[in-house]
Amino acid sequence: MKKNIVVGNWKMNNLKQEALAFVETVNRQLKGVESLEFGICVPSVYIDSLSKDGILNIGAQNMHFEEKGAFTGEISAEMLKDVNAKYVIIGHSERREIFGESDEVVNLKLKKALKANLVPIVCCGETLEEYKENKTKSILKSQIEKAFKDIKSLENIVVAYEPIWAIGTGLSASSDDANEMCKYIRQILSEKYGDAKQTVIQYGGSVKPNNISEYLSKSDIDGALVGGASLTSEDFISLINNAK
Numbered sequence: 001m002k003k004n005i006v007v008g009n010w011k012m013n014n015l016k017q018e019a020l021a022f023v024e025t026v027n028r029q030l031k032g033v034e035s036l037e038f039g040i041c042v043p044s045v046y047i048d049s050l051s052k053d054g055i056l057n058i059g060a061q062n063m064h065f066e067e068k069g070a071f072t073g074e075i076s077a078e079m080l081k082d083v084n085a086k087y088v089i090i091g092h093s094e095r096r097e098i099f100g101e102s103d104e105v106v107n108l109k110l111k112k113a114l115k116a117n118l119v120p121i122v123c124c125g126e127t128l129e130e131y132k133e134n135k136t137k138s139i140l141k142s143q144i145e146k147a148f149k150d151i152k153s154l155e156n157i158v159v160a161y162e163p164i165w166a167i168g169t170g171l172s173a174s175s176d177d178a179n180e181m182c183k184y185i186r187q188i189l190s191e192k193y194g195d196a197k198q199t200v201i202q203y204g205g206s207v208k209p210n211n212i213s214e215y216l217s218k219s220d221i222d223g224a225l226v227g228g229a230s231l232t233s234e235d236f237i238s239l240i241n242n243a244k
């Protein structure tokens with residue numbers, strides 16, 4: 001049976017001691033929680049020391065689409081797998097906007113993440129301007145079609161709908177609007193793959209301990225991708241307790 005998946009994204013935050021203490025506290029306090037899956041995507045330098053046995057899964061926030069070679073500063077999917085990363089976030093809007101990542105690059109990364117047996121969390125979502133111009137659905141359709149080009153199966157893939165105007169702003173999409181978009185993404189995927197009922201589709205954008213259960217109560221939202229409210233163990237534990 002499909003479980004909800006809640007994943008934190010630390011972005012470029014927390015030092016090693018904070019990271020170690022976070023993982024220790026979360027593993028201890030959430031031990032035995034089985035009704036949902038949860039994890040945290042940390043800066044890659046910490047993955048190896050954090051991915052110990054415990055209930056908390058560890059993931060990466062980015063990867064390169066080549067397997068190896070002269071790509072100074074980059075990290076491959078296989079390297080992430082080698083240090084026991086479970087997830088990798090692909091195509092986060094900050095990567096797209098600040099680092100110029102295109103839909104084509106997202107597609108190449110998705111293929112390599114699957115090949116390395118990572119669980120890719122593929123992000124999509126519209127800007128404020130596109131939202132105001134009522135273009136959300138056409139943007140989602142285009143991003144999803146390009147990201148999934150030549151991808152044979154939905155197995156192991158998580159999708160995150162993250163309206164860019166809701167990320168880190170304290171503004172969040174209403175649960176009904178978020179659900180409508182997650183449903184739409186599922187429809188696009190169903191048209192391509194026949195069925196997308198088992199695919200986990202997360203909502204992300206200012207998800208907090210006090211609103212997570214509202215999102216998860218909706219028919220087509222199967223989890224959350226959480227930035228700011230995943231940085232401390234206290235907030236993260238409240239998130240998971242309220243999501244159970």
Ligand code: PGA
Pocket residue numbers: 009162166167168169170204205206207225226227228229
């Ligand atoms: P936020 O970030 O929860 O701080 O809005 C979400 C994200 O970037 O995935």
